[in-house]
Amino acid sequence: MAAAILGDVSRGDPESLTIGWLYPELMNIYGDRGNVLTLYQRARWRGLQAEVVDLDKGATRAMDRVDIFFFGGGQDREQALVYDDLIETKAVPLARALEEGAVILAICGGYQLLGHYYQTAEGQRFPGLGLLDVRTEAGPRRCIGDVVVDVDPELGLTPPTLVGFENHSGRTFLGSGARPLGRVRRGRGNNEEDGTEGAVANNIFGSYLHGSLLPKNPHLADLMIERAKRCRLPRLDDRLELAAHRWILEREAARRPLGDARAR
Amino acid sequence: MVTPRRRLAVLAGKATGALSRATRRGGGTTFPGDVARAIDPQVLRRLIGDLRGGAILITGTNGKTTTARLVAGLLQGMGARVVTNRAGSNLIYGATAAAVAGAGLDGRLRADWGVFEIDEATLPAAVEETRPVAVVVGNLFRDQLDRYGELELLARTIQGALERLPEGGRAVLNADDPRVGEIGLGLPRPPLWYGVEDRSVSLSELPHAADARTCPHCGARLEFSAVYVGHDGVYACPNRDFARPAPEVVATSVTLDGLDRICIEVGGVRVEAPLGGLYNVYNVLAAFSVGTVLGLNQHFMAESLKKAVAAFGRQERFERRGRRFTIMLAKNPTGFNEILRESERADGRHFLIGLNDRIADGRDVSWIWDVDFELLAGRAEVVVPSGVRAHDMALRLKYAEVTAATEPEPDLGLALDRLTEATPEGGDAYLLCTYTAMLDLRALLVQRGWLRPYWAT
Ligand SMILES: [Zn+2]
Numbered sequence: 001m002a003a004a005i006l007g008d009v010s011r012g013d014p015e016s017l018t019i020g021w022l023y024p025e026l027m028n029i030y031g032d033r034g035n036v037l038t039l040y041q042r043a044r045w046r047g048l049q050a051e052v053v054d055l056d057k058g059a060t061r062a063m064d065r066v067d068i069f070f071f072g073g074g075q076d077r078e079q080a081l082v083y084d085d086l087i088e089t090k091a092v093p094l095a096r097a098l099e100e101g102a103v104i105l106a107i108c109g110g111y112q113l114l115g116h117y118y119q120t121a122e123g124q125r126f127p128g129l130g131l132l133d134v135r136t137e138a139g140p141r142r143c144i145g146d147v148v149v150d151v152d153p154e155l156g157l158t159p160p161t162l163v164g165f166e167n168h169s170g171r172t173f174l175g176s177g178a179r180p181l182g183r184v185r186r187g188r189g190n191n192e193e194d195g196t197e198g199a200v201a202n203n204i205f206g207s208y209l210h211g212s213l214l215p216k217n218p219h220l221a222d223l224m225i226e227r228a229k230r231c232r233l234p235r236l237d238d239r240l241e242l243a244a245h246r247w248i249l250e251r252e253a254a255r256r257p258l259g260d261a262r263a264r
Numbered sequence: 265m266v267t268p269r270r271r272l273a274v275l276a277g278k279a280t281g282a283l284s285r286a287t288r289r290g291g292g293t294t295f296p297g298d299v300a301r302a303i304d305p306q307v308l309r310r311l312i313g314d315l316r317g318g319a320i321l322i323t324g325t326n327g328k329t330t331t332a333r334l335v336a337g338l339l340q341g342m343g344a345r346v347v348t349n350r351a352g353s354n355l356i357y358g359a360t361a362a363a364v365a366g367a368g369l370d371g372r373l374r375a376d377w378g379v380f381e382i383d384e385a386t387l388p389a390a391v392e393e394t395r396p397v398a399v400v401v402g403n404l405f406r407d408q409l410d411r412y413g414e415l416e417l418l419a420r421t422i423q424g425a426l427e428r429l430p431e432g433g434r435a436v437l438n439a440d441d442p443r444v445g446e447i448g449l450g451l452p453r454p455p456l457w458y459g460v461e462d463r464s465v466s467l468s469e470l471p472h473a474a475d476a477r478t479c480p481h482c483g484a485r486l487e488f489s490a491v492y493v494g495h496d497g498v499y500a501c502p503n504r505d506f507a508r509p510a511p512e513v514v515a516t517s518v519t520l521d522g523l524d525r526i527c528i529e530v531g532g533v534r535v536e537a538p539l540g541g542l543y544n545v546y547n548v549l550a551a552f553s554v555g556t557v558l559g560l561n562q563h564f565m566a567e568s569l570k571k572a573v574a575a576f577g578r579q580e581r582f583e584r585r586g587r588r589f590t591i592m593l594a595k596n597p598t599g600f601n602e603i604l605r606e607s608e609r610a611d612g613r614h615f616l617i618g619l620n621d622r623i624a625d626g627r628d629v630s631w632i633w634d635v636d637f638e639l640l641a642g643r644a645e646v647v648v649p650s651g652v653r654a655h656d657m658a659l660r661l662k663y664a665e666v667t668a669a670t671e672p673e674p675d676l677g678l679a680l681d682r683l684t685e686a687t688p689e690g691g692d693a694y695l696l697c698t699y700t701a702m703l704d705l706r707a708l709l710v711q712r713g714w715l716r717p718y719w720a721t
Contacts, residue, residue, distance in 0.1 A: 077416055215633070216659065240655070244659050
């Protein structure tokens with residue numbers, strides 16, 4: 001079954017979905033492969049021709065026809081290795097693709113690199129791509145644990161929650177050019193201070209949530225495909241996905257509240 | 265000399281051990297260590313001083329328990345008395361508990377050797393307190409990062425510990441693991457390297473779960489001329505500033521016989537062990553290398569390894585209701601890929617997968633997305649997702665298009681019943697579990713009378 005096309009399609013073929021995976025080898029910690037696999041399968045199950053293009057160091061092949069980019073996190077060494085390549089070879093084609101309506105999902109380290117800069121504990125600043133109006137600084141401790149987010153109602157997602165697992169020490173603050181993806185009901189989110197999690201600006205999505213994020217949040221996965229292809233997708237049987245989503249909501253609701261002093 | 269404090273520490277530890285065994289609290293493995301150390305923080309150091317041979321430490325992400333068991337077996341085969349922390353409690357308290365249990369009422373440790381599996385992050389403390397004659401580092405894979413922070417840091421921790429080995433202490437390292445290679449090449453004194461050289465058991469490419477792909481010096485992508493397990497293989501940097509060290513103890517002519525037996529040749533000696541899987545080739549090789557450091561006879565080692573038994577829970581088999589069951593422990597992507605491949609070699613078709621997310625399993629289950637469950641698609645006839653995170657497991661199987669997957673069944677007992685029913689009589693069923701899921705499942709099997717409790721085996 002093909003997707004019903006609503007609007008004008010400027011990128012690629014309406015019957016296909018091209019996923020560009022930024023640094024699949026180096027920036028693939030905490031099983032973020034699950035996000036790529038979810039986009040791929042959910043497109044395939046709807047009869048779209050799905051393809052994953054690996055965008056390793058030096059590669060820019062097919063960046064002009066990528067519908068959705070995925071940018072995961074890496075360990076320090078790996079992140080340092082991709083940094084120069086990101087700035088030198090990926091920044092321009094990526095910015096152009098996003099301008100033309102492509103979608104990007106960036107998780108954890110990838111999310112930080114989309115922002116203005118990352119500032120180390122020693123005060124050294126590494127400029128990011130500046131595609132998303134966020135800034136990150138090294139935090140005093142790692143935020144680790146399950147997260148439940150009440151998602152920004154503007155995104156129109158049902159169920160109105162996201163679930164995932166965070167593991168980061170960077171603290172990210174949003175500028176006026178980005179909206180939070182949602183507010184944490186459980187967990188620490190962007191910075192432990194303002195109760196926000198993730199950031200969205202147009203088709204750019206950043207988040208700290210692993211889990212992987214998309215398998216248990218199929219509504220978010222579909223939103224990305226719909227935004228990229230400017231279409232409405234036929235529904236899939238998501239009972240298993242939503243049961244896994246609900247299971248986390250219920251377990252977190254049953255737990256004692258966190259004993260931290262974070263302002264809500 | 266036995267100080268009164270040490271004697272008190274040993275006695276109090278022993279009393280705690282007896283008490284917790286009596287109340288059946290998890291086999292009573294670390295409480296005695298906690299108690300003894302509270303009374304005498306130096307108790308482990310002092311007890312180790314009584315050993316006639318010395319201490320041997322085994323660390324690494326996968327294979328610690330099996331390797332420790334093999335090394336202990338070699339020493340026991342010579343008639344030596346060996347203290348081990350074999351119940352899998354591998355922090356400093358676990359090692360202390362084992363030493364306390366091996367001590368007499370006079371507070372002296374009555375043994376020749378101490379063989380301890382040691383958690384990677386605990387290695388510095390363990391090296392300091394036990395002043396080992398050999399330390400094995402088997403591999404470093406991504407594992408439970410939420411517990412340890414990043415692998416990078418762990419590698420530096422291990423390297424720091426090895427740099428502080430006492431005079432006469434030798435590092436025994438897996439040359440095939442790029443991260444271990446990096447650690448060992450930076451050491452002031454040369455380690456003993458071991459490795460596999462048999463292209464016939466090489467994979468065609470690095471699995472998804474492989475993470476040490478780049479040169480630690482220049483960042484170039486490492487070139488692998490063979491890949492054996494995870495990122496373990498024969499690697500070199502194209503810029504020639506880093507390459508696999510040439511191993512001294514080498515396994516050639518590797519034969520894998522399903523889950524039942526491995527056979528290798530080491531320095532012209534044929535070594536057989538009743539264990540399955542390529543990862544066990546590494547464990548056998550590590551034990552053989554420790555024996556080499558200690559100067560054991562090669563033919564004696566080969567004889568002794570023939571009688572090896574897989575470590576508790578790693579590969580346990582039993583028969584019930586006309587079906588053969590195999591329990592296999594999987595705690596990270598690399599380990600899981602290995603057991604999936606083993607079950608494939610054995611033509612396994614019926615599975616229960618128990619996924620828990622307690623601290624000992626790793627609270628983040630994201631890692632299941634790095635495991636190649638696609639290997640089960642089209643082959644498995646039934647896969648029952650179970651454990652605390654049965655729902656996540658079911659979802660992973662759905663996206664791997666394993667159509668034989670059933671609905672998630674978090675209750676391990678019900679899942680086991682479902683699997684038993686779906687497995688034809690005379691057939692094989694595989695119980696693949698994360699650490700605490702294995703403990704839960706085992707407790708259930710003991711309760712049903714299908715297995716004996718582990719402190720009785
Ligand atoms: Zn190099």
